[in-house]
Amino acid sequence: MKLALITDAWHPQVNGVVTTLHELVEALGPLGVEVTVLHPGQFKNRPCPGYAGIDLAVRPYKALAAMLDNLSPDAVHIATEGPLGWAARKHCIQRGWRFTTAFHTKFPEILRAALRIPLFLGYALFRRFHRPSSGVMVPTEGVLKMLQARGFQSLKPWTHGVDLSLFLYQPQAMGSPELEHLPRPWALYVGRVSYEKNIDAFLSMPWSGTRIVCGEGPLAAQLKARYANVAWMGVLPRPQLARVYAAADVFVFPSRNETFGLVMLEAMACGTPVAAYPVDGPLQVLGAETGQPLGGALDEDLVKAAAQALRVPREEARRRAETFGWPHTVALFKSYLMPIKGEGEKA
Template structure:
């Protein structure tokens, strides 16, 4: 199986979409499948208005079509709804070629947080974008139910995983030196520092000990100036990030718009209980542990959740995270590709007979 994934989210961006795609491609190779990417690195780019860290590809249908032909994949998956995703979709529709998509980001909510654009209008556009494909992959049951209600069709589940060897509890000498020596308890948040991540809900909390923020984004300078007692560490990846997770006491996830939140699994695998709002993402990831030992607290009062999470069992958090593997995630993705294209072929054959 040879799959082309068209994505506007790619390196040097650091986010859940990029991590998901990278880990899926790596695991796919071990399963005998090949994944190639069509990304902004293949084109000239310009900075995204209001968010210069993100580069938008100057993609055209002709250039995208030529690149798709050069790659010569059997299947096309469109991961994002940006310029590359739009052009790949246009090429596929023009050729009568079936494709799948995935819904990673709540763009209607993100856009309305930055501009006066009605969410209903954005969702109508997204529904048209995704319903043209043979299947749209989503990460959680809650998101699936929500999109079905909004008229999205052919929805398929594609969960996420965690690198439990990298993200793990660590002995004192392996902890991040700066974080481990801060006044306890240490409350950590990891993610893009932007308005749509609702990070102010964490920074404004009256909590004992220390608050630590890992990540970059357009709101960092303003928030850092407003909260001089918060430790902003900037962007961290790999081993450096893992050592920070392991040095903290509670992971606070203030986002109201994430569709999953891979950082939740990274924190849990590191032995960190989670405090979050009861919304899509945390409700699915953390909520699944409700029948066993709790690994997080979800409440509308984020301060209550953060303080309550201090009492939770770190070993239980780690054990729960081990249920989420990138291999299982990739098997699910590859199965969805086969199912969607078989369904599309059957529909074409039925139409030809009719």
């Protein structure tokens, strides 16, 4: 099978969507799926206004249409709702091709936070984007129910996986040469330093040890100036990031607007318990929808959640992460793909 995967999020961007798609592409090959990724680096592009580190394709339709026609794929998956996503959607509709999409990120919430665009307008736009899709892959049951309530159709429950061979379990928090001079406990945040992440809740919480941030983003400069007592480590290569995860005593996830939160799984795979709010993403990752959270603690008071998470056994965090293996994630994705033409139709 030849799959065209169109995404506005790809290397050198660093975020959960890029990580998920990269791992997905790597895992599909052995299953007989030849994936061609179409991404902003192949087109004229420019930085997204107000969102440093994200480049978007500029007027990509003509070039993208030619690339898709030359590729003649068996299936098309549109992973994001940016300029490339809209261009691919338009071309598939004009060609009469079926395609699948995914809802990775709550962009309406980002648009509200960054540009003050009302939430209902953002969701109306995204509902329009996904309406022709033969299957909208959604990472958690909570997000699926939210989208159903907002009138989205053809929703498919998906999930994400974690690379258990990269993020190795450590029964005790490791040392770290870069951080050894800092007092414990070490509370870690990994992710974009941006509007939608609610990172202020982490940076401002009372903490007797050290708060550590791995990541960059549009708010980094002003937050570094405000919180000079925080250890700012920037964007790390993934092997080094794995060691920082394993060195932390607790991983704090302050976002309230996630569809999933892959970084929580990465921390838990290393044995580091998670502290978060009881909202979509953390609820599903920690399994709290059906019982007590496993691998961390949830509370509307983030300081309380962090204190409770410090008492969670590291082996419990690892066991929970192991339930999110990649084989099931990839098999589910492949099962949702649709041939661009129905039986008896010509491509």
